[in-house]
Amino acid sequence: MITSSNSVRENAPLLSLTIRQNTSAEADAIKKLINDVASEGVWFVTERYVPTTEWENVFSHPTDFPNHLLLVAEYQKRIIGWCRVFPVFGDKSQHVVDLGIGVAEDRRDQDIGTALMNVAIEWAKRQQFEKITLSVSPINARAIHVFDKVGFVRTGVRYKQFKVRDEYVDEVLMERFLI
Numbered sequence: 001m002i003t004s005s006n007s008v009r010e011n012a013p014l015l016s017l018t019i020r021q022n023t024s025a026e027a028d029a030i031k032k033l034i035n036d037v038a039s040e041g042v043w044f045v046t047e048r049y050v051p052t053t054e055w056e057n058v059f060s061h062p063t064d065f066p067n068h069l070l071l072v073a074e075y076q077k078r079i080i081g082w083c084r085v086f087p088v089f090g091d092k093s094q095h096v097v098d099l100g101i102g103v104a105e106d107r108r109d110q111d112i113g114t115a116l117m118n119v120a121i122e123w124a125k126r127q128q129f130e131k132i133t134l135s136v137s138p139i140n141a142r143a144i145h146v147f148d149k150v151g152f153v154r155t156g157v158r159y160k161q162f163k164v165r166d167e168y169v170d171e172v173l174m175e176r177f178l179i
């Protein structure tokens with residue numbers, strides 16, 4: 001049985017949190033945070049940062065791609081969260097973007113994920129996208145709670161889509177319409 005380290009809320013929200021677009025100087029810090037969260041092993045489809053064209057675009061030229069967004073959450077000069085919104089493959093899906101998110105393990109349950117999601121949703125509306133998609137493991141109760149809270153709905157399941165430590169894990173598909 002795969003378990004997660006999800007917990008109930010214990011921490012107070014951070015008062016001086018900044019949510020903003022990344023800068024090109026921050027690639028290494030963000031990749032390190034992604035690696036830290038991915039190496040927890042249960043949240044993402046990879047256990048480390050894997051470069052893709054979209055990631056390299058936002059790391060090198062954060063403001064040059066109107067259909068890409070990388071947000072960071074900064075607190076006391078430390079990057080403690082990210083949220084990326086990337087285009088979906090294919091000319092016929094140009095109205096759709098896909099979202100991924102992570103918060104440093106020691107900073108969860110302090111409203112950071114919710115704040116990142118809300119800023120990303122407002123950005124996607126301004127860019128006139130029509131829908132945001134994401135996928136999540138069914139054991140990730142905290143993430144699903146946050147996604148529900150900001151208006152995502154479950155649209156399907158891909159059964160046994162992953163194998164984590166030799167156990168099958170489903171993939172829950174969620175989406176939020178913006179129009």
Ligand SMILES: CC(C)(COP(=O)(O)OP(=O)(O)OC[C@H]1O[C@@H](n2cnc3c(N)ncnc32)[C@H](O)[C@@H]1OP(=O)(O)O)[C@@H](O)C(=O)NCCC(=O)NCCS
Nearest residue numbers: 006007043102103108109110111112113114141142143145
């Ligand atoms: C999912 C994640 C991004 C959420 O960010 P966060 O800053 O921890 O979330 P918030 O503090 O904004 O909100 C957490 C909410 O989940 C609730 N929660 C905490 N543990 C929970 C659990 N086990 N079950 C259900 N809800 C839970 C909190 O009470 C809070 O709800 P509320 O705002 O209604 O009180 C973050 O926890 C994370 O990075 N997790 C690991 C990586 C990950 O799962 N990424 C998403 C993959 S699709």
